[in-house]
């Protein structure tokens with residue numbers, strides 16, 4: 001199928017893009033890498049009157065430090081992260097996760113901001129960035145605001161974006177070298193979207209853990225009180241409470257026991273990696 005006809009603008013500055021977005025009163029769509037929007041247009045799942053292409057905006061491809069955080073421009077591609085074109089403040093997590101997204105052709109064009117803006121529950125950045133405690137920076141013609149990734153994702157393909165707003169950057173806290181991270185996902189074939197995904201962050205210095213279970217039909221499950229380990233972060237694999245994980249999945253609406261079993265097994269793999 002082919003996309004319905006639409007007007008196309010390629011603004012040369014962020015302020016011009018925000019102006020176009022404001023003037024369109026909800027009839028425009030942002031396009032970054034086009035890796036998710038392209039298929040949606042072709043299937044006519046979305047039929048915007050105007051596409052605003054932000055891929056060429058240098059302002060959205062910058063990487064800056066702000067205190068202890070790294071501010072990663074929304075239009076940095078998965079390949080930019082995979083190839084290490086930004087400072088490694090995550091002990092290699094960003095490179096590794098980026099390299100596991102789809103195929104190189106998708107990674108060359110798909111962007112970190114587009115991935116969050118699209119908010120597919122199975123997207124690697126949705127789960128990973130929530131686990132890393134990252135934030136999202138949003139801008140509109142009216143101003144700018146920051147949200148935690150976990151506040152930004154409202155559900156499958158649903159975000160906190162207001163009309164006229166776009167994602168300009170990701171705010172990533174720099175991780176101390178003592179931090180441990182585990183990540184696992186189950187895909188039917190290499191390069192395909194995952195049907196189960198989990199990320200585990202352990203911060204021994206702060207005696208703190210954060211676990212995210214992704215690739216479910218709603219917002220990712222975030223557990224940051226160590227309850228899945230009985231309240232402590234020692235002996236992670238032995239203490240892992242599979243029944244509690246199963247219960248959380250059930251509460252989140254994963255009704256099929258086989259699907260829950262896969263999610264719990266994937267989480268166990270991520271925990272084993274963080275514990276190693």
Ligand SMILES: Cc1cc2nc3c(=O)[nH]c(=O)nc-3n(C[C@H](O)[C@H](O)[C@H](O)COP(=O)(O)OP(=O)(O)OC[C@H]3O[C@@H](n4cnc5c(N)ncnc54)[C@H](O)[C@@H]3O)c2cc1C
Nearest residue numbers: 032033034035036037102110111113114117118123124167
């Ligand atoms: C074959 C295939 C396999 C894939 N497999 C995976 C996978 O395994 N894991 C994974 O994580 N992803 C996967 N993807 C998705 C891919 O990672 C995309 O890069 C990503 O979902 C969207 O990024 P994009 O820059 O292409 O956004 P686009 O397609 O341009 O836009 C997607 C949506 O986000 C909005 N948007 C884009 N940028 C912004 C912004 N800055 N602010 C606000 N809204 C914005 C658009 O309006 C649109 O609604 C796959 C895609 C394909 C085609």
